[in-house]
Amino acid sequence: DAMVIQNPRYQVTQFGKPVTLSCSQTLNHNVMYWYQQKSSQAPKLLFHYYDKDFNNEADTPDNFQSRRPNTSFCFLDIRSPGLGDAAMYLCATSRETPGTSGNNEQFFGPGTRLTVL
Amino acid sequence: DQQVKQNSPSLSVQEGRISILNCDYTNSMFDYFLWYKKYPAEGPTFLISISSIKDKNEDGRFTVFLNKSAKHLSLHIVPSQPGDSAVYFCAASANTGNQFYFGTGTSLTVIP
Numbered sequence: 265d266a267m268v269i270q271n272p273r274y275q276v277t278q279f280g281k282p283v284t285l286s287c288s289q290t291l292n293h294n295v296m297y298w299y300q301q302k303s304s305q306a307p308k309l310l311f312h313y314y315d316k317d318f319n320n321e322a323d324t325p326d327n328f329q330s331r332r333p334n335t336s337f338c339f340l341d342i343r344s345p346g347l348g349d350a351a352m353y354l355c356a357t358s359r360e361t362p363g364t365s366g367n368n369e370q371f372f373g374p375g376t377r378l379t380v381l
Numbered sequence: 382d383q384q385v386k387q388n389s390p391s392l393s394v395q396e397g398r399i400s401i402l403n404c405d406y407t408n409s410m411f412d413y414f415l416w417y418k419k420y421p422a423e424g425p426t427f428l429i430s431i432s433s434i435k436d437k438n439e440d441g442r443f444t445v446f447l448n449k450s451a452k453h454l455s456l457h458i459v460p461s462q463p464g465d466s467a468v469y470f471c472a473a474s475a476n477t478g479n480q481f482y483f484g485t486g487t488s489l490t491v492i493p
Contacts, residue, residue, distance in 0.1 A: 368413075
């Protein structure tokens, strides 16, 4: 089945220790997104890639970086995790970006729960 | 500032009855709306959408209603089933934008 896969499902890191979360897709979608979701809050978009074009949200901290080496994979790098970065990180894909009629439904992975000690 | 709001964090409904989940938005440029359903330990899955050119879209037991003048949409589930118990997120986008804005979710419990 075509899907969005996130590894690991649970990640524990220490304060200040770099961590990388990964996402892969078999849908061959153009767009890949990273969201941060904290408890009882809405998913918050960090950034997205349209193919190789990177789009950073204005309020995404510099501590968060992303790489998309090919269509299938996208990585979220947190350079120096703080206690406030503990959250669920959701990867999503879509054929086109919102604002394009049709084909812009997002498909989500199961998320990675990040704990910062 | 939260542009999409789901003011009811939780809702309980008896099996077989109607579930009504509500969503309000503030940005008049939003023209496309979606509902996602999320089970524990899974990512959100797309449920149903509606474009601003419509005021109703129906898919089986699920119907979404859009009231543009009130900037309000609702999801109706009839009849509700225990398997519908999940968190439901409302999301919206504008044709000039490149992201969806999500609400905080409503946790629905359908009681057998």
